[in-house]
Amino acid sequence: MNRIVTYKLAPGVLLLAAAAVLPLVSDGYWLSIATTAMMYIALSTSWALFSGPTHLIALSTGAFFGIGGYLVGTGMSDYDQSFWTMAQIAPVVATALALLVGLATLRLSGVYFVIFTLGLAEMVRNLVSWVQNNFLGSRGLYVLTDFTEAHIYWMLLAVAAVVFLAGSWINQSRLGFALRIIGNDEEVARHVGINTAWSKVILFMTTGFFAALVGAIVAPRYSYIEPNVVFSPELSFMVVIMALLGGVHRLWGPLVGVIPFTLAWEAITVSFPNSTTLFLGLSFLLIVYLIPHGFTGLFETMLGRMRK
Amino acid sequence: MTYKLKRRAMVFGAGAALGISTLMTSTALAAEPIKFGVVAHLTGPLAGGEAVTHTPNIEFWANQVNARGGLKVDGEMRPVEIITYDDKTNPAEHIKAVQRLATQDEVDFMLSPYGTGFNIAAAPIYAKYNYPLVAVSAITDQIPTLTKRFPNMFFTLGTTSGFVEGVRDTLVTMRDAGTIGNRVAMVNVADAFGIELADKARPMLAEAGFEIVYDKSYPLGTPDLSPVIKGAKNAEPDAFVAWSYPPDTFGLTEQAIIEDLNVKVFYTAVATAFPAYAGKFGAKIEGNIGAGGVNPDTPIMQEYRTNHKAVTGKEADYWASATYYSSLQVLEQAIEGVGTIDRAATVEFIKTNSFDTVIGTISFDENNNSERYWSVGQWRDGVFRAVADTGMGDSVSAVAKDGWN
Numbered sequence: 001m002n003r004i005v006t007y008k009l010a011p012g013v014l015l016l017a018a019a020a021v022l023p024l025v026s027d028g029y030w031l032s033i034a035t036t037a038m039m040y041i042a043l044s045t046s047w048a049l050f051s052g053p054t055h056l057i058a059l060s061t062g063a064f065f066g067i068g069g070y071l072v073g074t075g076m077s078d079y080d081q082s083f084w085t086m087a088q089i090a091p092v093v094a095t096a097l098a099l100l101v102g103l104a105t106l107r108l109s110g111v112y113f114v115i116f117t118l119g120l121a122e123m124v125r126n127l128v129s130w131v132q133n134n135f136l137g138s139r140g141l142y143v144l145t146d147f148t149e150a151h152i153y154w155m156l157l158a159v160a161a162v163v164f165l166a167g168s169w170i171n172q173s174r175l176g177f178a179l180r181i182i183g184n185d186e187e188v189a190r191h192v193g194i195n196t197a198w199s200k201v202i203l204f205m206t207t208g209f210f211a212a213l214v215g216a217i218v219a220p221r222y223s224y225i226e227p228n229v230v231f232s233p234e235l236s237f238m239v240v241i242m243a244l245l246g247g248v249h250r251l252w253g254p255l256v257g258v259i260p261f262t263l264a265w266e267a268i269t270v271s272f273p274n275s276t277t278l279f280l281g282l283s284f285l286l287i288v289y290l291i292p293h294g295f296t297g298l299f300e301t302m303l304g305r306m307r308k
Numbered sequence: 309m310t311y312k313l314k315r316r317a318m319v320f321g322a323g324a325a326l327g328i329s330t331l332m333t334s335t336a337l338a339a340e341p342i343k344f345g346v347v348a349h350l351t352g353p354l355a356g357g358e359a360v361t362h363t364p365n366i367e368f369w370a371n372q373v374n375a376r377g378g379l380k381v382d383g384e385m386r387p388v389e390i391i392t393y394d395d396k397t398n399p400a401e402h403i404k405a406v407q408r409l410a411t412q413d414e415v416d417f418m419l420s421p422y423g424t425g426f427n428i429a430a431a432p433i434y435a436k437y438n439y440p441l442v443a444v445s446a447i448t449d450q451i452p453t454l455t456k457r458f459p460n461m462f463f464t465l466g467t468t469s470g471f472v473e474g475v476r477d478t479l480v481t482m483r484d485a486g487t488i489g490n491r492v493a494m495v496n497v498a499d500a501f502g503i504e505l506a507d508k509a510r511p512m513l514a515e516a517g518f519e520i521v522y523d524k525s526y527p528l529g530t531p532d533l534s535p536v537i538k539g540a541k542n543a544e545p546d547a548f549v550a551w552s553y554p555p556d557t558f559g560l561t562e563q564a565i566i567e568d569l570n571v572k573v574f575y576t577a578v579a580t581a582f583p584a585y586a587g588k589f590g591a592k593i594e595g596n597i598g599a600g601g602v603n604p605d606t607p608i609m610q611e612y613r614t615n616h617k618a619v620t621g622k623e624a625d626y627w628a629s630a631t632y633y634s635s636l637q638v639l640e641q642a643i644e645g646v647g648t649i650d651r652a653a654t655v656e657f658i659k660t661n662s663f664d665t666v667i668g669t670i671s672f673d674e675n676n677n678s679e680r681y682w683s684v685g686q687w688r689d690g691v692f693r694a695v696a697d698t699g700m701g702d703s704v705s706a707v708a709k710d711g712w713n
Contacts, residue, residue: 028407028410028411029407029408029410029411029412031407032403032404032407032408033404036400036404039400126498126527129498129499129503129527129528130498130527132498132503133496133498133503133506133525134525141500142428142450142453144453144454144457148432218400221399221400221403221429222399222400222403222425222429223425223428223429223431223432224424224425224428224429225425226425226499226500227499227500228353228499228500228528229397229398229399229425232398234396234398266404269393269394269401269405270393270408273350273392273393273394274350274394276351276394276396277351277396
């Protein structure tokens with residue numbers, strides 16, 4: 001048993017170690033790409049924890065990410081709180097919100113849930129603007145810290161590692177088993193006595209927690225927080241696309257999606273600076289038509305063919 | 309699989325061909341060009357402002373400098389080359405692109421981005437590689453804090469307080485002249501900058517003895533602003549002040565025309581200075597007041613506006629356009645002043661010298677701030693003239709608006 005655990009952990013530990021020394025090798029261009037990639041790895045993997053087994057496409061990443069960034073911004077610049085205090089408060093607030101949203105919507109099925117989560121980022125943005133406008137006022141949300149890009153990268157790496165640990169624990173737990181049953185057939189799941197609503201809510205809260213934590217950590221990188229920038233619907237879509245590219249039925253799926261996507265995106269931005277959005281659309285189409293089950297699905301099919 | 313690889317190879321091949329052809333056109337010139345990088349919002353929410361205020365000026369400036377033969381560096385005339393990346397108005401993309409310009413393209417200098425947030429987000433990277441950052445489209449009250457942290461950063465377009473003070477002074481002058489009474493209706497867009505300006509204006513106007521008879525906000529992106537204007541109209545104000553963003557500047561004006569909001573002062577903030585504003589409403593906005601303004605009467609400004617139109621085919625806006633062009637002139641004169649590509653020396657040169665630009669002489673104080681800017685303008689016969697300023701001293705006095713005809 002212990003040996004199996006070691007075998008499973010060893011590649012992860014090696015990858016983690018390799019990732020951790022990156023800032024010592026490159027502190028410029030590649031680090032800034034790696035930081036963005038690490039942000040998406042943490043976001044996509046935690047997104048897939050919920051959306052992978054349940055097949056519910058949640059477009060709420062932007063909302064939770066925004067809460068993280070916004071709370072750090074407002075806490076540091078309007079209330080003189082430290083970054084660390086706010087980075088602890090933000091995920092808790094997001095988790096509470098995920099609980100409320102989950103309770104209200106996860107009893108709904110399929111498409112209603114998707115539509116609701118799409119509107120969530122916009123709703124939260126308007127809500128915080130309303131509160132700020134009517135009760136708090138604003139002096140501009142500055143997040144000025146002494147963190148370098150390397151610090152932010154390491155923090156994101158730590159979060160990503162925790163997401164992986166949490167994910168592998170959930171997959172092996174009764175909760176993960178229950179979610180897989182729910183994903184395959186919710187009727188059956190209910191029939192065998194699984195509390196489907198709560199199982200989904202708990203996973204949704206986990207996703208919200210990590211997205212807000214990532215948002216909080218990234219805030220010092222942006223230095224200045226504007227609600228319409230951090231509550232970006234585009235972020236929600238990018239996370240979904242990268243996760244789907246990798247494949248969501250394996251924990252490491254999003255990881256193999258994010259890295260090639262980030263690099264390809266970089267190549268597109270450099271070669272065609274005037275038409276990046278066009279290429280984003282084309283790559284969406286290519287992913288959906290050519291690799292519907294993501295890279296992991298592709299690998300597994302190829303592996304299956306070789307075995308034959 | 310092979311099919312896919314081929315397709316990818318084709319895409320990259322096309323990219324490489326494109327790269328080579330641009331390379332060839334630039335090597336056709338005698339000396340090696342000086343590379344300037346800029347990360348622009350070619351797409352996304354801020355693309356509109358970028359396209360009015362920044363992009364044409366960069367094109368115009370590069371054209372002017374290269375027409376002269378380039379910049380004199382190391383004893384020879386070197387042309388300028390602009391490398392542009394799109395960030396889709398996304399800070400993460402922006403940071404990555406600035407980093408790419410600095411370390412992959414190894415550009416010699418960088419031009420400042422559009423928007424307060426983007427200037428501040430990019431500032432750490434400019435600082436790390438010693439790039440001078442002459443910010444224009446960045447209005448903040450945190451200038452001393454920011455320039456202490458980023459000593460290579462310079463500000464040219466003023467502070468948030470300066471903007472509100474400009475409006476207050478305009479209103480006070482008009483009240484003292486007996487043009488308007490005490491009643492002010494104030495509205496704001498419920499987003500970062502709008503909230504900040506309204507927050508500052510409330511106590512400032514009250515202190516100046518004005519009565520705020522209507523105080524409302526509306527969410528960013530509100531399509532129907534008629535309730536806002538109707539509410540303001542019912543309060544019977546003498547002056548209407550809106551801390552607005554581009555879409556609502558247009559929306560509020562349109563509704564005010566429909567409702568025939570009869571005020572002596574009609575102020576809208578961002579985008580009032582855009583030529584498109586006059587283009588849309590024509591003579592109806594005669595006497596409208598807004599953020600920005602220029603002095604259109606100096607020969608140098610007239611020359612700038614004429615040539616800007618001739619080269620880019622676009623009218624320069626009446627606010628940050630000229631200031632942005634001036635920031636490029638500051639950079640240009642500092643580079644030639646140093647006489648060699650030495651960014652640290654260029655930063656030092658900017659701090660300690662003054663520069664002749666299309667908006668007059670620019671120099672920076674101990675906080676790297678240029679305390680010379682126009683803050684309020686008024687549409688008069690198709691020209692948006694400055695009626696309040698800080699340190700310029702050439703504003704005209706504002707007149708009452710006489711209906712929407």
